[in-house]
Amino acid sequence: MIKKLVSLLFTLLALAAVGYFYVTKQVEDYLTQPLGIETxxxxxxxxxxxxNxxxxxxxxxxxxxxxxxAxxxxxxxxxLVQIKKGTYQVEPQSTLRDALNLLVSGKEHQFAITFVExxxxxxxxxxxxxxxxxxxxxAGKSEAEIAQLLGVEQKKLEGLFLAETYHFTKGTSDLDILKRAHAKLEAILDSAWQQRQPDLPLKSPYEALILASIIEKETAVEEERTRVASVFVNRLNKRMRLQTDPTVIYGMGESYDGNIRRKDLRTATPYNTYVINGLPPTPIAMPGEASIAxxxxxxxxxYLYFVASGNGGHVFSKSLTEHNRAVRAYLKQLRQQ
Known part of the structure; x- marks a missing residue:
């Protein structure tokens, strides 16, 4: 009798072991299955x-x-139980186990938004x-309301954010992106202000930002930025009007159709530097770090003048006579094209 009981016990243990092995194998096969995604x-x-x-x-x-x-x-x-809230990017050729490990890790996918200088x-x-x-x-908020949410004293927000690529997880707010961009701008502007040349005709970091935005719109040639800056600084020191077209365009607003006419240069707006003295009241674009520097x-x-060379850069002049000569050369080149 005892032998029969022992034999039955061993049989049950064997069946349990086989069953356990079978179930374990099924779970492992389930977890190691490749995901049915191609991208x-x-x-x-x-x-x-x-x-579940x-x-x-x-x-x-x-x-x-x-x-x-399952x-x-x-x-x-x-x-594998403690999966975390979030949006994840799952790679092709991953197994189910790989995907679950990713969900447990909490390493959400980073989206990106890029703002151009x-x-x-x-x-x-x-x-x-x-x-x-x-x-x-x-949505539906005015610029002044957004400024209040950001804790910014200026009611016009042009120029107050650093143009670059920002990474974020799904569900990040648009306001959070602006807060980060403003904080980066403030840090870079403050650092550059501390290292500025002496005796510049700029009374505050905000005025530096205004000038940087004009430089940003005037040239995309890296090696020209400091020379373009010198023209504007020289003109400010001599109390000459800046006479820069991007400020005219900004002041025209929605009426700008791609062309600046003579009447536009004579039309008074707070931004028309052919009419006003000194800097416009606010930046006219989002400057990059290089233009701030x-x-x-x-x-x-x-140098007091510059005009497009027709080859992507500019010709710089120290006198109006030189400048007029450079303008005529540029116009001649345009006609020949």
Missing amino acids: KQLFTVNAGTSL SALTQMTRQEWITHSFA KLVRRFHPE GSRFNEWLAMLAHDEQLEHTL AALNPEQSA
Whole structure:
């Protein structure tokens, strides 16, 4: 009798071992299955989503095949249970285990938005509004209201953000992007102001920012920035009007159609530097770090004028006679084209 009981016990233990091995093998096969995706895919885990819910979602999306083993993953692999809220980028050729490890890691996918140097605040707002990965909180708010949310004393926000690429996770707010861009601008402007040349005709960092925005719009040639800056600094020191076309264009607003006419140069606006003395009241674009540095450390020169060369750069002149000659050469080149 005892022998029969021992034999039965061994049989049951053997069956249990086989069963355990079988179930373990099924769970491992389930986790090692490759995902049915051919390109990178985004997968979002909402707040409160459980492991089983995530597996069900992947099954519905046909990333994985259904198996009874799905219900057993949490028991055999408790380290895969604590998946975290967020949006993740899943790579092709990943296994289900790879995907779950990613969800547990909390390493969300970083989206990116790029603002170009020389762009305007209204263009930034449009880009933010059209980015589907951001939380939109600024719709319908005026520039002054946005300034208040940012804690900025200026009611006009042109020029107050650093143009570059910003990375963010899904659900980041548009306001948060602006806060980061403003903080970066402030840090760079403050550092450049501390290292500025002495005796510049600039009373504040904000005036430096205004000048930097004009430099940004006048040239995209890196090696010209400090020379362009020197022209404007020289003119300010001599109390000459800046007479720079980008300020005229900015002052024209929506009426600008791609052309500046003589009457536009004579039409008074707060930004028309052919009419007003000194700097315009605000920046006219978002300057980059190089233009800020140029505004505060211009080249030492005697140049007072510059005109397009027709080859991407500019011709600089020390006198009006030289400048007029350069203008005639440029116009002749245009006619020949």
